[in-house]
Amino acid sequence: MKLAVVVASENALPSAFAVFRGIEKSAEIAHRLGYDGMELALKESDEITHDELRSILKRNSLEISAISTGQVFAARGLMFTDPDKERRQELWKSFTGFVDLASEFGGLVNVGRVRGSIGNRDKNEAEGLFLDLMGKVADYAEKRGVTIILEPVNRYEIDYINSVDQGAELVRKMNKKNFALMPDVFHMNIEDAHIGETLIRNKDMVKYVHLADTNRLSCGDGHMDWDDVFSALGKMKYQDWCSVECFPIPDPVTAAERTIKFLRGRYI
Ligand code: LER
Ligand code: MN
DSSP: OEEEEEEEOTTOOTTSOOSEEOHHHHHHHHHHHTOSEEEEEOSSGGGSOHHHHHHHHHHHTOEEEEEEOHHHHHTTOOOTTOOOHHHHHHHHHHHHHHHHHHHHTTSEEEESGGGOOOTTSOHHHHHHHHHHHHHHHHHHHHHTTOEEEEOOOOTTTOSSOOSHHHHHHHHHHHOOTTEEEOOBHHHHHHHOSOHHHHHHHTGGGBOOEEEOOTTSSSTTSSOOOHHHHHHHHHHTTOOSEEEEOOOOOSOHHHHHHHHHHHHTTTTO
16 A cells, blocks of 8 residues: 655645645655655646656655545535536536646546535436536546546535445446545545445445544544554555545644654554
8 A cells, every 4th residue: 555645736725625735845745754645636737737746756756646626626616516517618627637637647536525516406417417527527537547536525515425335326327447436534434334344345446545533633643443444455455545634733744744653564
């Protein structure tokens, strides 16, 4: 397993769930602390050029684990379930940019809150909008060797796809080989009755995992049953990325350092 940490641009809004802000300076710190990669939390794909990113990664011996897109929803209000044609077109443009970036860096694009909400609408109607646009994005991604990873997110943030089993059902409905699951154990603690058992039940679909403790602080600073999480990942023979998405509390460096000190050697 490889360990990444979530990094956003310097100007990301407080609503961006990132440990670090400022891609270049965070890369140096992530490498110094012993992380293998950075997950880039972007609101637009042109926040960094391919050339800039390539050189930052080379200088710091890091990989990109995935491109994540929560801010496309949180900062720009765009979502796959939006019935407005122009806003869906804007989302398509952004996502083709994210896929192009991921085709060189990491090969994974996350879909968390940006999948959108259902609200007062009929669920099938909203889901139809999701499947239609996401199907087109997945086809575009497949041609570029990129997989889209769907992240179930707890009910207090979004009203559509909260548990990992609900995510798995949507992955089956989508039925594309480059559309997979990305469990976040912080959300699973709220939504899934058993974290380890649920991961194992859906093991063939899990391509990426988000880590934070139950209070979203550094791993080890809450009451998550980490033995259960990592024994499940071990039984699944999970070899892909675990990415740290804890709050930058008390500050980004301390949060990232406490997490890696807790995980390295013991679990990863
Ligand atoms: C949101 O809570 C989250 O976990 C992100 O990774 C997705 O937007
Ligand atoms: Mn997450």
